[in-house]
Amino acid sequence: MKEVQVEFEEQIEQLKSYLIAEDINSFREKFLELHVYEQSQVYLSLSKDERLRAYNFLSPNEMADTFEILEEEEESVEKYLEEMNPQYAANMLSEMYRDNAADMLNQLEPYTIKKYLSLMPKKDADGIKKLLKYEDDTAGSIMTTEYISIFANQTIQSAMAILKKKAPEAETIYYVYVVDATRKLVGVISLRDLIVHEDDEMISDIMGDRLISVNGNDDQRDVARTMQDYDFLAIPVVDDEERLIGIITVDDIMDVISDEAASDYSGLAGVDVEERSENPFVVASKRLPWLIILLFLGIGTSTLISNYEEMISKASILAVFISLITGTAGNAGTQSLAVAVRKLADNDENKRNFKKLIISEIASGLITGVVTGATIFLAVGIWKENFVLGSVIGIAMLVAITIANLAGSFIPILMERIGFDPAVASGPFITTLTDLTSVLIYFNIAALFMEYLV
């Protein structure tokens, strides 16, 4: 892959030189033979001046191919569209696959969306409008309306004729959907099946009628899981009346799986890991909100410890083990949280038995607590030659870990119940929270043994 990389850098430089020299033919020849992903990489490396030239060298239709791949560079899209002639931009958007065009428009201001839609052919504008109404992260928001549908009472030959005709604009031709007169989905057939059967067979005889479809309002995460389970390349999307309204293709599902994973990972770390900026001020401004919120939660813990200051001044050894107990409980809570968040992400009802999950977490908290507590009892007892202190630390550890496991599993469940994304109940949040409970547990247990500790 390395060699390809170097060669590609050279190609980019060459393309830029064609742009600057206004050598339209050479530019078009070399640019258009690239894969669209590579075209998009070239485009992203151009300066504004070079991009303006590129718009003159490429038709809206050609530019559309490049733009299909750009959706993830969200922040720049608005800038790119603005620098184009509005009619050129509208033409380009109307030439794109509608799901991608809708994704792109969704990043703009409402009046800008309206402007572009009004400059498009009505058919395309209407198709895109249908997709714009779906909320983020739903099946509807990632589906495309450019699929191929046929009727059951056709022969394979006539279906193949439709397929050949629609192939250039359909997003996939590998599945063909069978609908009835009311557009209700009644069957599905793969191109593989069309090819291996004889031309004069009827669609109704060979189509699959065990339909797996999703609703436009379903969560995209559930759609991704269904497609992974069934190894589909595309899945049909229906409305509440079971009418076919679109399809979702596997390339979009790969992006969903990646995005959801990044979002879970971000939640656990209390930071947006997709942050692309390297400007430290931008980076800091994105991380500070979480840090400051957690700082104030942490001040709560300090206030609590502050109540035990007299105890500490009498037995300063107690201060030595605060961070050990809060740290270990935090680690246990993070483990429990991560497992709970992943179980919640599963739409398999059997795995979503919350009562069982919480009981299992309390039980495993008790077991890990007993082992960890016994270990630290011995370690502290031997180290400080003080088994009373060892007992205090050991018991506090046992209780703190059990509570941390309970909190780690209960909080994401609670968040989901009240309608939040459980993944946002992040690692830093749970460690800061268990700091508070652990300190409370620790000093209360220490108070019981105070006469032996001083």
Added chain:
Amino acid sequence: MKEVQVEFEEQIEQLKSYLIAEDINSFREKFLELHVYEQSQVYLSLSKDERLRAYNFLSPNEMADTFEILEEEEESVEKYLEEMNPQYAANMLSEMYRDNAADMLNQLEPYTIKKYLSLMPKKDADGIKKLLKYEDDTAGSIMTTEYISIFANQTIQSAMAILKKKAPEAETIYYVYVVDATRKLVGVISLRDLIVHEDDEMISDIMGDRLISVNGNDDQRDVARTMQDYDFLAIPVVDDEERLIGIITVDDIMDVISDEAASDYSGLAGVDVEERSENPFVVASKRLPWLIILLFLGIGTSTLISNYEEMISKASILAVFISLITGTAGNAGTQSLAVAVRKLADNDENKRNFKKLIISEIASGLITGVVTGATIFLAVGIWKENFVLGSVIGIAMLVAITIANLAGSFIPILMERIGFDPAVASGPFITTLTDLTSVLIYFNIAALFMEYLV
């Protein structure tokens, strides 16, 4: 989806009753009309006695379809194969797609693998052996050898004839690979292109010759990224001489993306989030190793604090803020770690500029440190009416956060350099480590101001 679920439960019960009643015809009729994913779900819900009956009712070929989907239930595969007649198991494995058969065999003991391979047709055994030699997580380990290849000097018509013949056993027919006489990959063509062109056109005229391929030894994570970038449904795998040795299909790539995400998430939480057991002893035994390792790291921090016990007994107020400083630095370190791990997972060289990353992390650490430090300076100064104490906490916070950011970005980079998976430099590890550095920083700064604090 709910309704389908309920209906499916009923179907499972019905199928079980056919098995018990030895009603082979009804069982076969209902079972074989299910999607293979559903077949696998039925299979997994059977008791041992029911499974033994199922083996008698279904041919090895039919059972192979069900088994294609089972790969993730790794622990049970050995048990299932053992309860089958060995010849039946070998026949079933030889009927599976070779990548799946190899995945399954890879979970068994070497002598068991040998036994099954010796019972298979030689052609299948040889094909599977080729895949078994690849290491886990490489392109070779997830590729299949069941692809369709043609020559450049064929017409579309003759290519379509090959395709129709090979369609039943090929894992995908949507891409056809063009090779020369030495099996070197020279082109690729999609079924879409084959269909829209005329029958008498030559493959050499319409094939794409900008080849994107991967090497059998490439990391599966890099393969996944390439397939996502290019929106491929399959990618060719070549050996060091550029000869075609297999293909990787998108269904396997979806699993790679999920598995890699789960593994990163697990690393950040210090727990295997794919743990399926609900037995608290099993759960605890998997979580304890990390907890105990971190516990001993934490004892290091306690030992350190222990050195400052005299300071604490003089100014017990110092103990109040230990957990605030270690907690906040831990949060900052976790943020920095998560961003670094994600950047390392990117195989785009431009994003892997480590020097720039570390400098950016130190700079953003300084900025977040200044803001957080100033906040806590004011909060503590006002709360405790003691701005000297506020200064100690504020300055310690600033330094501890900067060091935490440095450690969070440096440690995963170091781990990758020395050949470990950076994702394993987990969140709990970094928080426990920053506990240590923060305590050191805090007490050393406090020592400078000690005369004003007592």
